[in-house]
Amino acid sequence: MMVGPDSSDPSAPDQALTPSGEIWHCWNGRSVLITGGLGFIGSTLAIRLYGLGARVTVIDSLIPDYGGNQYNLEGLQEKIRINLSDIRDRFSLEALLHGQEVIFNLAGQTSHLDSMRDPQTDLAINATAQLSLLELCRSVNPGARIVFASTRQLYGRPHYLPVDERHPVDPVDVNGINKLSGEMYHRLYHQVYGLSTCVLRLTNTIGPRMRIRDARQTFLGVWIRQLIRQEPIEVWGGDQLRDFNDVEDVVDAMLLAGGRADLPPGPYNLGSAETISLRQLAELLIELHGSGELIVTPFPEERRKIDIGDYYSCYSRFQQACGWQPSRSLRHTLKRTLAYYQQHGEHYL
């Protein structure tokens, strides 16, 4: 059952709900690298790992519009090694990979529209650089555990619901095609070279530190910005069903996947037992915020061609493999997120 106690500090890791035990102690003293570590999920993971005693290095290129934000690790600059570089830079990456026990590979371009406007950059980051990282691991650090953050975007329009890992892949944008290559390289380098890779396919991830300046990470970011600015929330369509994961649940999943070197590469869907329509989500957000207005408009033409309709994932494969299940309720997550941006919103607008 999902519960949702309030956290007094919305910028602190939400560990109240994370099960305690051996699985979390294993991180004490371990060297870990997080690519995309100044981004939303990467920085949340870095903070948690630092709290568990890991020696954390993050890489981030801070490419404008990609989600990297130095404020995400504010106050931790002395505790976490923050290396500003691009994973397309072969030599710096090689040196940074050396000696890492676990690599959380989260760097990527995530915007569907950007991938259509500048497909070659999307390809360079989501496929070419991933292949480079794996080749470098093969040569300088073949024993590292590598967890790759993939996406439900690979499935395209669902043929059935909930979508499990047997569902055919059929991306509806350049981003999905390139992320699929990046994921396939990770699985192939396990099969052929024995690298210890593991692929998680994330669904919509939300929580403190997500990008709210625009819809590049999630439309929910835009809604929160609209709420904070006392503008109406604009909902496109409204009936589409979605599933959401609290970023701390995603961090739990990554730590489980990273800590279990015997776990096959997957892929493994994350997901949620809660699904909600976009209109209901907007209404819930307004209720929790205490005020706000909702405008439902037809789907914009530019986005219609890459819209996927209803979507939610089946996560039972990963649940069976690792015992993972999301433990934060959507209501809890939204409250925590709203509280975070009320305190820290100026750094994200």
Place this chain on the structure above:
Amino acid sequence: MMVGPDSSDPSAPDQALTPSGEIWHCWNGRSVLITGGLGFIGSTLAIRLYGLGARVTVIDSLIPDYGGNQYNLEGLQEKIRINLSDIRDRFSLEALLHGQEVIFNLAGQTSHLDSMRDPQTDLAINATAQLSLLELCRSVNPGARIVFASTRQLYGRPHYLPVDERHPVDPVDVNGINKLSGEMYHRLYHQVYGLSTCVLRLTNTIGPRMRIRDARQTFLGVWIRQLIRQEPIEVWGGDQLRDFNDVEDVVDAMLLAGGRADLPPGPYNLGSAETISLRQLAELLIELHGSGELIVTPFPEERRKIDIGDYYSCYSRFQQACGWQPSRSLRHTLKRTLAYYQQHGEHYL
């Protein structure tokens, strides 16, 4: 029923078996571009199109080991425009795309082992350059018909036989992953931008002009070289079933796909009603050659990890869409191929 008359000149197009009619007349006077046009299939297509009255331009980079061979269009240098350039060269490609009515996009890296030894080059050619070509078409020639030569390699190890287009894609090497991206870009640019693309997934294609210097295009090439040199044919394993298409049947398919602008992008498998084990194929080759020796050896370790076991395609989707079916028997194709290399082998060794 498959028939197999002898052709007196094995270097001439094998048009005896190609159905005559309107579908072939449509090429008279049309401007067509063939990327990879000095390669095995590209040159065979160029010769046929020239014979049908088309204005043919071929592009080829002549990268060593990729299959481009100037001898493939020997004697046609005045009839066919041969432009030596790399499809990764954006500006020359842009100029060459301009004004073409049909583009047969065959340029690619096809060797599985090369893709593992130099994965970045495979990615640059099979994915990055394909995306570039499609972006250029969007901007300078959005009305062109584009036929893309994809591969059964995308399917990986078959889950069932014969493999149809609903079979999941699961490439077993870097080449398959990158070819999948190239194919998906073609289908996406139809869905999103309305480009008139069509994807054919080729199975093992054989015939005159194929590479016989090594196994980069097909192991059958190596066997023919071994026969010509009076060396024993070395068969790995031997029980694996395969399907083969005569290159002229593949050219028929490409002309049908290129001539039918209303045909959805597919993908469409090619294939053959004849399947044969590798050992039987070697025996048939020796019988047709009139001499030769066969040695069966275990599968080499390096190739075992990317071996796919038995494979043959179901081609009924394309048959229903276009009326295509392979009309050359394997026996006919092998005889024609052996005759070609007996006459011209020195240019391929």
